[in-house]
Amino acid sequence: MAKHQNIANETGNIFEVRNLSFSYAQERIFDDISFDIKQGKITALMGANGAGKSTLFKLLAKNLKSESGSPIKLDGRDLSSYRLSELAKKLAVVWQNNRAPHDITVHDLVAYGRVPHKKAFQSMTHEDEAAIAEALQFCDLEDFAQRRMQELSGGQQQRAWIAMGLAQQTPVMFFDEPTSFLDVHYQVMVLRLIRKLNRELGLTVVVILHDINQSFELCDELIALRPDGSLIQGSTLALADEDFLREIYNTDLKVGKIDDQMVVHAPI
Numbered sequence: 637m638a639k640h641q642n643i644a645n646e647t648g649n650i651f652e653v654r655n656l657s658f659s660y661a662q663e664r665i666f667d668d669i670s671f672d673i674k675q676g677k678i679t680a681l682m683g684a685n686g687a688g689k690s691t692l693f694k695l696l697a698k699n700l701k702s703e704s705g706s707p708i709k710l711d712g713r714d715l716s717s718y719r720l721s722e723l724a725k726k727l728a729v730v731w732q733n734n735r736a737p738h739d740i741t742v743h744d745l746v747a748y749g750r751v752p753h754k755k756a757f758q759s760m761t762h763e764d765e766a767a768i769a770e771a772l773q774f775c776d777l778e779d780f781a782q783r784r785m786q787e788l789s790g791g792q793q794q795r796a797w798i799a800m801g802l803a804q805q806t807p808v809m810f811f812d813e814p815t816s817f818l819d820v821h822y823q824v825m826v827l828r829l830i831r832k833l834n835r836e837l838g839l840t841v842v843v844i845l846h847d848i849n850q851s852f853e854l855c856d857e858l859i860a861l862r863p864d865g866s867l868i869q870g871s872t873l874a875l876a877d878e879d880f881l882r883e884i885y886n887t888d889l890k891v892g893k894i895d896d897q898m899v900v901h902a903p904i
Contacts, residue, residue, distance in 0.1 A: 649674055649675065650675050650807070650840050651672065651673035651708065651710055653669070653670055653673075653708050654709075655668050655670060655705075655707050656668070656702060656708065657702075657704075658688070658691055658692075658695065658700070658703055659703065665688040665691050665865060666688045666867070670867075671869045673696075673842060674857060676834070676838055677841075678831070678856050679843070679857040680843055680844070680851040680854070680857070680859070680872075681843070681860075682845075682859065683860055683861035683884060687863060687884075688861050688865065689861055692859075693810065697729050697810055698715055698720070698723055711726065724804060725753070725804070725805075727806055727808045727810065728802070728809045729812070730794075730797050730800075730811050730812065730814060732813040732814075732816055734797050736785040736793075738786065739786075740784065741783060741784055741785070742772070742780045742781050742782070742783055742788070742796045742799075743772070743781040745797075746777075747768055748803075749805075750764040750803055750804075772799055774832075774837075775798055775799040775802065780792060789822070790817060790822065791818050791819070791826065794818065794822065794826055795829065798814075798829060806839075807838075807840060808839065808842070809833060809842075810841075811844070812844055813845065813846060814830065814845075815845065815847065816846070831854060848900045849898075851872075852872055855872050856871065857869070857872065858870060858871070858876075860875070863886060876891065876898045877891055878890065888903070889901070890902070
């Protein structure tokens with residue numbers, strides 16, 4: 637599978653966010669935050685419950701509208717100016733809660749990823765079928781292509797949703813808590829697949845993970861929201877320590893190392 641297109645600007649950033657604020661029902665979620673998302677990196681959005689990471693995720697995916705101006709730029713262009721059909725060629729999103737039609741097969745689900753590339757009522761092309769086949773193969777789903785989604789385990793279903801996003805052939809993929817509700821075997825499988833998307837295809841990845849250890853293991857960059865709505869950004873290597881975790885989660889957590897990998901645990 638060929639690497640997907642590079643859309644970073646001259647700074648190497650795909651997203652640039654400047655002075656972003658947002659409120660729900662007059663409650664300020666975050667205020668005047670600025671950060672960048674770098675081309676070719678895996679970036680985690682972190683924060684305690686209620687800190688605003690899901691809100692930020694939705695703003696970046698244009699599922700929410702920012703309060704004023706154009707504080708978010710994608711590929712050097714105001715995010716607000718993108719039509720949804722245009723955005724779907726730049727950014728694929730794998731949401732936490734997905735529902736497939738009752739009898740849909742894995743192949744047909746993945747085929748929905750080709751919708752942004754097609755005109756109304758246009759039939760599947762050879763290029764579409766090739767993209768679907770490549771996505772199924774990359775996600776190790778070739779043997780499940782004609783199986784119905786309802787027949788699959790939770791981990792297999794999650795790989796099918798990822799394959800659908802991959803079939804969009806976008807340079808950026810967002811993942812909203814992709815390991816939630818999965819047992820540890822499938823959690824590891826999904827995380828390895830996300831890393832493979834980044835390392836082998838060059839995709840820029842933005843992900844929400846509740847498991848701090850998974851964030852430290854998988855991600856190159858961290859964007860973390862403090863309880864007061866302000867933000868810390870930096871490389872995982874630079875930030876992954878006890879002071880950072882105390883600042884973000886207001887809890888004393890211990891950071892150690894096993895085989896040179898940082899491991900977080902909570903003294904009880």
